[in-house]
Amino acid sequence: xxxxxxxxxxxxxxxxxxxxxxxxxxxxxxxxxxxxxxxxxxxxxxxxxxxxxxxxxxxxxxxxxxxxxxxxxxxxxxxxxxxxxxxxxxxxxxxxxxxxxxxxxxxxxxxxxxxxxxxxxxxxxxxxxxxxxxxxxxxxxxxxxxxxxxxxxxxxxxxxxxxxxxxxxxxxxxxxxxxxxxxxxxxxxxxxxxxxxxxxxxxxxxxxxxxxxxxxxxxxxxxxxxxxxxxxxxxxxxxxxxxxxxxxxxxxxxxxxxxxxxxxxxxxxxxxxxxxxxxxxxxxxxxxxxxxxxxxxxxx
Numbered sequence: 001x002x003x004x005x006x007x008x009x010x011x012x013x014x015x016x017x018x019x020x021x022x023x024x025x026x027x028x029x030x031x032x033x034x035x036x037x038x039x040x041x042x043x044x045x046x047x048x049x050x051x052x053x054x055x056x057x058x059x060x061x062x063x064x065x066x067x068x069x070x071x072x073x074x075x076x077x078x079x080x081x082x083x084x085x086x087x088x089x090x091x092x093x094x095x096x097x098x099x100x101x102x103x104x105x106x107x108x109x110x111x112x113x114x115x116x117x118x119x120x121x122x123x124x125x126x127x128x129x130x131x132x133x134x135x136x137x138x139x140x141x142x143x144x145x146x147x148x149x150x151x152x153x154x155x156x157x158x159x160x161x162x163x164x165x166x167x168x169x170x171x172x173x174x175x176x177x178x179x180x181x182x183x184x185x186x187x188x189x190x191x192x193x194x195x196x197x198x199x200x201x202x203x204x205x206x207x208x209x210x211x212x213x214x215x216x217x218x219x220x221x222x223x224x225x226x227x228x229x230x231x232x233x234x235x236x237x238x239x240x241x242x243x244x245x246x247x248x249x250x251x252x253x254x255x256x257x258x259x260x261x262x263x264x265x266x267x268x269x270x271x272x273x274x275x276x277x278x279x280x281x282x283x284x285x286x287x288x289x290x291x292x293x294x295x296x297x298x299x300x
Contacts, residue, residue: 003029003030003056008050008053013025016053021076025074029072032105035105044058044060045059046058046059054073054074057069057071057072059115062109068110069109071109074106075106080106081147084147089138092137097109110214111208111212113205114206117204118204119203120201124237128230128233131198132255135230138194138198138213138216140192148193151219151220152188161280162178162275162276181269188222191220192221192223194221194223195213196218198226202216224256225273227256228266231252239296248299267300274300275293278292
């Protein structure tokens, strides 16, 4: 079977890492994925589409016929860190890593979930409730000697293009986001292992448990950072609603209350992450996404 990269993967890797880095790897991807499947004796059902933004995911079967998922990512996307996080969680709240001893490549063999059924298929209130119950399972002490970056390190790196932004109209919003980040990063109340990119679409239906997370971008820091991306889920619906601004602020308070997180810290991280994502989308030419995210940020 041909392992052709889905269009979304091609676009997202180029946007995040640049075509000069992503292009050669994408050209080798069919060969790499085929070798990874053969090395593990897997038969391939199909490539998942539209799939992820940093890896190709193929639905496969192990030699004993058990369904699984093979995730093939470039080394510059750090699949080694995802492997380390999944191995540490041991299936608690997250997809089970099936080859935790590692293999001679960057692929991950994972428990197969139901990619077509995420929390986004539920009504909003129910989805947020299930999301809160799922993400809290991931917040554990990181393993000794880990290689995960901290929230402070990640957000400092992300701050560089924000500081370089030239649009005077967005300068006050960018300054507010940077000020919030600087204050929060200097006073982290806890250092837990976080998912790093947690949102409703990263929580899939499973057989072993009703809901399990996938696609971590693991980082060590405070819980409020992990919730900040979840706050803006279904942002297009919030923007379209007459009471969207007040609904967004209520969501901050509701999530903070349900997970015993400081609402002020959640508000600050939500602001920073929305502005960072909005400016990154604008730089990549995704004008609609940028406009939605930056308008949402002004409500905070």
